[in-house]
Amino acid sequence: MIVAGLTGVGGLLLSSCSSAEQLPPTYGNLLRAGDNLTYSAQRALLPDGTLAREYTTADISSFPATGTVDPGDLKHPKTSEEFRQLRAGNFGSYRLTVEGAVARPGSFSLAELKSFPARTQITKHVCEEGWSAIGQWTGVPLSRVLYAAGLLPSARFVSFHSYDDWSDSIDMLDALHPQTILAYSMNGRELPLQHGAPLRLRVERQLGYKSMKYVRRIVATEFLDDGGDRGNPKNGWAWYVGI
């Protein structure tokens, strides 16, 4: 009881320091309240615009592919017919939809995404399991796509939805960060199927599971969408994993 009270007070105290900060729901779970304390503290104490370390091509390492490695796999519980068809056409018909708190909702083909000025970064992927790998990613900064769709000032978060039915989101600080990109290329080649083809997110200042693979749809929101029943917090995983 004391623990719960202290954590609650702590979380409340910190969140009141930045009055505009929204926090993911705790579902009455003390552990989620602790996650919120950590999120608030990191946002309050860490400088905003720092970049995760970038490496050289000599540092590129072997890279396991975990979780979903093919959303079209018939044996996959969330198998996607839509993905199978897209892949059969070499993603020629793929369109990334961008909607929500934007002035010009719409969609982008891979060719259109590749026509934006790109960013190439060699960064370290840190999995929550404890392993790490270094890879080179090339893609369009998420901020460019959001601005092209006319991101509204009221937008505070960006949600992502994948072909293997994942739903997750990040706050605007991470969304507009220069290293937050929609990657279509890995290690100088087309993004492999197992690593998220045709497009995966990179969120370099959080753990690997925020870097969603097989991105299908992006939604800018005013309120934090934690994915509800299919999202992480409801299923026991922290929403913010800068740590």
Place this chain on the structure above:
Amino acid sequence: MVHPRLYWGEVGNDLTEPILELPISRNYKHGGYESNGPIYQPAAATQAPAISASRTFDIFNQNGWGRSLHFLAGWFLVIFGSVYFVLGIFAGHFRRNFLPSRYELTASSIRQDVTDHLRFRIRNATGGPDYGLLQKASYLGVVFLALPLMFATGITMSPAVAAAFPFLLDIFGGHQSARTVHFFAFAALAVFLLVHTLMVAKSGFRKQIRGMTLGVKDEQ
């Protein structure tokens, strides 16, 4: 443990060489990977290509709630630990009770204390200091080495903190080095916890608990 392999440097995963593997869960040497082939060909012909492989093994993983509990406990450690540390320094507790005297650091003193411990000859509790030599060494090691290392290597593994303070990666030699040190610091603390609890029990459990909680101490 979800990933019972330890490495050194920045990178370490199931497709790279570990420095140590721990047989502590069904994930130990599970080998459940399907190769995807090379994923990067280095410029130097002598270097092996980087590979990708898809994991097919259903790993044991309770990290969701585990991590959250870990960091909640971390807040308690940092908040109460800082208070303890500051008080310990400014109230003179560390200087008076942790630092061994010149006489305690002689070869014969050391030998005596070690022998006493090996023979399980533990002094009866007074409910507080003075502490024996090995006891002082343990407390110094925990307060000034193991716990600060736990904290520092722990935050080094945070992507957000490492981005804000990249020198942390340089101090520890990379993410996986920090993780390995973090593990061994934990092991040292686990051993301390075991031995410490044993010593408290052996030297007079009731008196020690009363001393620790109510501050009641015998003057001898």
